[in-house]
Amino acid sequence: MTDYLAYRAHQEDGRVMSRLETLAPQPLGVGQVRVAVQWSGINYKDALAATGAGKIMKRFPLVVGIDLAGVVSESADPRYVVGEPVIVVGCGIGEESDGGFAEQAVVHGDWIVRCPAGLSLRDAMAIGTAGFTAAMGIQRLEDNGLTPSAGPVLVNGATGGVGSLGLNMLAGAGYRVTAWTGKADAADWLRGLGAAEVMLASSLPEKVRPLEKALWAGAIDNLGGAPLAWLCATMQPLGSIASIGLASSHELHTTVMPFILRGVNLLGINSTYCPVPLREKVWARLGGDLKPSGLATIAQREVGLRELPTVFEDYLQGRVTGRTLVRVGT
Incomplete structure (x- = not known):
């Protein structure tokens, strides 16, 4: 396993400071899955977390980002195998555990939804x-x-x-x-x-x-x-x-x-702790009858991990229209 880049928030002298860092991967625990992240997306909550404008993080340091989509690279959960495209949104990532602004993420199997057949991983994060x-x-x-x-x-x-x-x-x-x-x-x-x-x-x-x-x-x-x-x-x-x-x-x-x-x-409506059956039902609809036809219009803006610090102020000042995607490992 190789080291990976992550955008991580720290609390220093009473202030939240976020920066890009190189981290070493940790072994999986029982029921955990390692995801090679390809895409994430920026939410207002991420801007609050990364800048400290809102009390979002439950502990520090923590990788920012409440959304991620990628491919399983290692699994200690028998439900998921290497190579499967998966989505994780909410479930406390980017708030209580490391989030999606990183080249890899370790998540619990219960948080994962398999990417519906009707969506690409980029589509999934345009939705987010x-x-x-x-x-x-x-x-x-x-x-x-x-x-x-x-x-x-x-x-x-x-x-x-x-x-x-x-x-x-x-x-x-x-x-x-x-x-x-x-x-x-x-x-x-x-x-x-x-x-x-x-x-x-x-x-x-x-x-x-x-x-x-x-x-x-x-x-x-x-x-x-x-x-x-x-x-x-x-x-x-x-x-x-x-x-x-x-x-x-x-x-x-x-x-x-x-x-x-x-x-x-x-x-x-609280999507963070959505019950698994409802989570799977809603994502299935997002790949089917509720798939947004305007994704290309709504999610035109893309940034890389290194560009993240330049976009958060736009969210805090209400200057954003639609969705901003984060290219991670595509």
Whole structure:
């Protein structure tokens, strides 16, 4: 086994400092699998972790990156054999254990999903945690009765990874989708992904009544805060919201009226600790009926491991549209 490059975060003098390092591989434990990483992807959470702008890391030092896709190079889990293409997203990598910004990664077999036949490893990381979370939200919405015939669906934070992929998947599945964004110059890009309408964030009313005009059969919320409160008040009877992010605020000031008078469902989506059967079901759909048609548009930007420090500030300042892929070992 040869040494490998990894982008690792350290805590030094109370600050998080991240850098590229050469590491020596460690022996596998029972049930562990070594993956030769080919692709990863950058998430907002990775930018928070690598810069210390958010308390993401549970210990230090730790390799950054909550996503990875690659090929099994060694296995102490009989379920996986050398040469299999695999995906790991979430499951605490890049937070509690070493993540995907490295030429190799050691993971537990229970965290692995075999790459579906309908996806390349690059496709899988163009989807990544962002797309997996969006697809998990769609699955939960449909489990609660959402169908294309039920009415229009809104996706906010629509230019981000979760938003753009969720929008594209919903449109591909036959839903009429309204994209909500603060970036007026992205309207044509969002329509190209399948948005039937584009709503600007500036249209949010200053004061939201407990119940507003019923507009949406379903929604994917990436923002929290005031936008989510408005969504709760504007859902159709028995409509459902997949609550995925908090880019606007972690707070929610609303009333119980949407829930008890319209039967609105607020569905919390946590992809990190997703049960294995649901994880496998959602990835199978991502290689099939939910495969985003706009991956080439959503994931145009690629960087190498050495370029990572140059991109995190864009995420922290909200300047990113779509997904950024990390070329690791292709």
